[in-house]
Amino acid sequence: MVIKGIVFNIQRYSLDDGPGIRTTVFLKGCPLKCRWCSNPESQNIYTEISFRNSVCNKCGECSLVCKEGAIKIDDEGVNINRKLCSKCFNCVDVCAPQALKVIGKETSVDEVMAEIRKDLHFYQESGGGVTVSGGEPLAQASFTGEILKTCQEEGIHTCVETCGYGTKESLNKILPFTSLIYFDVKHIDPTIHKKFTGRSNKLIIDNLKYVASKGIPLVIRVPVITSFNDSDEVINNIACLVAGINKPLEIHLLPYHNYGIGKYKMLGRKYSLEELSRPIDSKLKILQEIVSSFGLNCEIVK
Ligand code: SF4
Ligand code: SF4
Known part of the structure; x- marks a missing residue:
């Protein structure tokens, strides 16, 4: 059976989605609707x-x-x-x-692999590989799992970027073939999480613990969004949660940016955070120190 998925971009020479030089496969479809999302074209699972x-x-x-x-x-x-x-x-x-x-384009695993194989020598020389991102890879779990499985069979390092919202069944299709997971944690409070993303975080936190229990290398990513989660208290609570799980590699703080505004206009949608500004560097530094105080490596990403 030919497994197909809806892909909206395959980005070669990516340096931001895991170690080394990577090819990042961006899938359409995400169960969350984060108000600050900079890839609104990824949210709907259809073309x-x-x-x-x-x-x-x-x-x-x-x-x-x-x-x-x-x-x-x-x-x-x-x-x-x-x-x-x-x-x-x-x-x-x-x-x-x-x-x-x-x-978005309906794409087969073979078509994705043909793109991935173009840069094998870069992966080998840089310690890179393939990252499946989104949207949400768990929203197309069979397709994602097949890409990752094929990559691993061919000796290519695999990484998944996930918002963590999905069924255990979908996770189980992906985890056996994943060498590294970038897992988003946005807030500890389920009500505030739902208000800003459309979903409670309960399933996400359950899944974080489940993924950690599998012993797969894990990087936690926290988008730092002004007036949503940029307080000392919220970041302290996130760091406390993360410090209690199995050996995460590190926490990445990703400061809010509004680079995606133009895309909302192109899709005929309204962007609700027009007035929001990026957290200032001194504030980010304080948040980084809070995370580090839990013994976690913490990096501020761009
Ligand atoms: S706007 Fe009209 S022509 Fe364009 S894709 Fe939709 S139905 Fe087809
Ligand atoms: S009116 Fe604009 S969008 Fe429509 S076909 Fe002409 S150039 Fe393209």
Whole structure:
């Protein structure tokens, strides 16, 4: 049986998603909807269109071929009613300046592996490998597991970046073939977690303990979001939780950034954190010291 998944990017020469030079496979579909998400194109598990106004020449071709009447051109330009869109992508085919693009593509494991194998020598020389990211790899667990399994059979180091929200069944499809896990912990309080991500953290914390019990090398990543979890108390509580589990390698603090704002516009969505700014460096340093006081290695990532 050919196993396929929905992939929205395969990034070669990645230096930020694990050790060495890596190929990162970005999957669509995430059960969380974090308000600060910088990859909103990863959230829906289905293919969708994005529209870049800056390169649109208002030729109207897209509107002419849309049988659903989902595209209207007015004085302000192209207006897409995504509720009417049937995802035929005829509009994308006729858009000469590529203002319209399809996000996501059904891709087989063989197709993914063909991309991965292009950089075998980089992995060998740099101690790198492959990282499956998202979206959420657990949302397409069979596909993720098959990629990781094939990589391991070919001697390629494997890493998974996960928000931790998924069933044990999905975890069990992935963990046997994973050499390193980047696991996100965003908050300790389930109510606040739900308010900002759409889901309680209970399952995530249960899964963190489950993953740790398997003895797989584990890096905890904490996105530091102003006014959500950037207080001394919250970071102290996260560090306390992490220090109590089996030998995590380290904690990475990832300061909030708003680089994803433009993508929300391209997907016709609203970004709710327009006014938020990055935590200041002195604050991050204090949070790093709090984590380190638990005997954990702590790195502030970019
Ligand atoms: S086909 Fe492309 S360039 Fe022409 S109006 Fe539509 S989005 Fe704009
Ligand atoms: S993908 Fe098809 S239905 Fe959707 S807006 Fe484009 S032409 Fe219309």
